[in-house]
Amino acid sequence: MAPSPGAPAVAVERVSKAFRLPTERVHTLKERALHPFRRSGFEEFVALDEVSFDVAHGEFLGVVGRNGSGKSTLLKCMAGIYRVDHGDIYVDGRLSAFIELGVGFNPDLPARDNVLINGTMLGLSPREARRRFDSVIDFAELREFEHLKIKNYSSGMLVRLAFAVMIHVDAEILLVDEVLAVGDAAFQQKCFDEFYRLREQNRTVILVTHDMSAVERFCDRAVLLERGTLVRDGSAHDVGLEYLEVNFGRPAGAAADEEGEEPERSGDGRAAIASAWFEDEHGNAASMLPMGRPCAFAARVRFAADVTDPVFSFGLENADRANVLAASTQWTEPRTGTFAAGDEVVFRVRFENVLRPGRYDATSAVALRGSGAAWLDRRERLCSVVVSGTQASDALVQLPYETAIDRSPAPSEVVS
C-alpha cells in the first residue's frame, strides 16, 4: 500500500467495542430444542468507548492501563483480530501485531519449519520466510540448535527465536503486547535496542504494557486507558505518573492533607505534622521517584507550644510493611534548637534512592528529646511514594556497587 503523504501511521477514530457476555450460554442443539423460546440473555460489556488518538510515523507509543482497562482489546482491534462496533481505524503501512511471541509454533518441528509457519502467519510469503531463515537463526544465536525440535528448547531460546522472527517480518508498524515481559533483563534490553533501530528507520512501535518504567524509558508518548476510555494522552512521564496514581489505589505522594483523618496518629498536640511529601533530585514534589537517584522526604511541622530540641524522625516501609529506612535527628543533630509556639518549619531527609521499584509508605514523627516515645505528633503512613525502575532484581535495596575482575593477581598478593 502506498503511504499517503501526511497520514498518521495509525489513526484511531472514536472506536467503540463491546462484548456480549452471555448470562446463560446456549451451547448445544438440545438446549436450544428444549428451550426454544428462551432468549439467551447477555450482558453488554463495553471494552472500548469512543477512543481516539493518532500515532505519527516513527513514534514510539505506550498504551498503558490496568488489567481490564481495554488496552489489549484496543490492540486486537488495531491488529484486525476484533471487529470494532463503531468508529474507524486507519493504518498507513504494513502492520504486524505481536500479541504473543511465536504464534503457531509447533513443538514437534525444528526451528526451520517454525520460522516458516510463524513468518507466514505474520505476513511474509513462504519464500521470503525461507530466505530469511539464516538471518533469523543467527539473530537468535541458535545456529547450533537448528535441527532440534523446539520442544527441547529452553523457554529463553524459544523467546529468542520468536523475537528474531518478529523483527524479520519487515513491519512498518509494530504492535507489541506485553511479550517482552518474559525475557530476562539482558534480553529485554536487546529487544528495546532493536526497537530503537527500527525507529531510526521511521518505523512505528506501539507497546502495550503495564511496566511503567519501560514506558518512561522508551516511549515518546503514552495513552492511558481506564475502563475503556482514554483518560490521558501525553508525554510518557505524565501518563506514567497518572497511571501509578490510578494503579496504586490511593493517591501516592504529594501532600497528605491537613485535615485528613489518620487513624494511626498519636501525640500530645504540642506540635503537628501538617503535611508531608517527597521530592525528586531537583527539589520538586514527586509522587514517583526514579530508582538510583537522590531524593528527599519533607514534612511541614507546626508548633503549638514552645519546645526545645525536639527529635524529628522519618521512617519508610515497603509494601510488606518492612522498614527500609529509619532516619532521626537524634543521631544527626541532637540539638535541633528551640521552637516557639506558632513556628512552622520544614523537616527534610535527603537520601539516595536505592529502593527497589514498588510503593512505599512514610511515617513521620516529632518527639521530645531523650524519652524516645514522648510523641508531640506521630503520623503513620501519612503519605506514600512509588519507586520506579527497571532493575529486575528481587533484592530489597540496590546498594551502589562496583565490580572488578582481575585476571593477573595484584602484586601485593604475589607470595614471595
Next chain:
Amino acid sequence: MSAGTRVEPSPVPTERPRGQRIVGPAAIGVDARRFLNLTRTLAQTEFKLRFFGSALGYLWQLMRPLLLFGVLYVVFTQVLRFESNAEFYPVALLAGIVMFVFLSESTGTAVTSLVDRENLVRKVQFPRLVVPLSVVLTALMNLALNLVVVIVFLLASGGSVRLGWLELPLLMALLALFAASLSTLLSALYVRYRDVRPVWEVLLQMLFYGTPIFYTLDVIPNETLQRLLLVNPLAVIIQQFRHAVIDPSHPSAVEAAGGWLLLLAPAAILVGLAVWGYRYFDREAPRVAEDL
C-alpha cells in the same frame, strides 16, 4: 461492523490523509496470495506432522484405507459371498474407500478446526477460512497419494490406461468442493453448537452405508432406490470414477441416474452447500475470535 446497526457517515466531515482502513477479520480478506500461502503452509505443516515421530511415516497413512479395504473385501467376498457382476470389484472397492476416507478425514478434522486453532485465531489477523480449508488441503494431499495406490492396483489387476482418466481432475475437484463446503459449514457451526461433532460422526456413518462404496449400484434390485442413492453427490462422484477410471462396464453417473435431469439434484446439493457454507462462515468470521 454488523450490518444495519451503523449509519455510514460517509466521508467523515474532517477529511484528512489517512492510511488503509482496518475492517477486522473476514473469511477471505483482500489479499488472495496471502490466503493461499497460509492455507498451503498450514496444510503442509500438518501433513508433515502426521509422519513425524513414526518410523514408517507415510506407510501408516496408507494402511488406513488398505486395512479397511482388506476387512471389507474379506467380509463381502469370502464370508458373505457377495456377488458383484462388476469388473475389477476389488479396485472399485478400494477407490470408494479412498474417496470416502478423504471426505471423512477432512470434514471430521475440520469440524473442530477453528476451536483447535484457537491460539492462531485469537492472536493473529488472517483470513479465517484458511483454517478449515487447510484441513481439506492436507486431506487432499493424502488423497493424491492414495489415488496413486489405486491406479497401481488397477494396472496390476489388469486394467488399462484409458482416455477416461482425463476426467479424474474434474471428479477430484468436485469431491474437494464437496468436502470444503461441508468443512466450512461444520467448522463455523461448531463454534456455536458443540454437538455438531457427534451429529456429524453419525451422519458420516450413514453416508458410508448409503453410498455405493463396498457395493456397486448394480446389486441394488430396485431401480428407484438406485436413483435415489445418486442424490448424494459422493455417490455420483464415486460412480463416475468407476466408469471413467476403472472400467466402462460400470455405468456412468448419467446412465445410472437415467439421464441428466436427475443429476441436477446432487448438483444443486453441491452448489447449495457451497453457498450456504461460505455465507454462514462469512457471517460468523468477524466474531469467531470473540466467541471461541
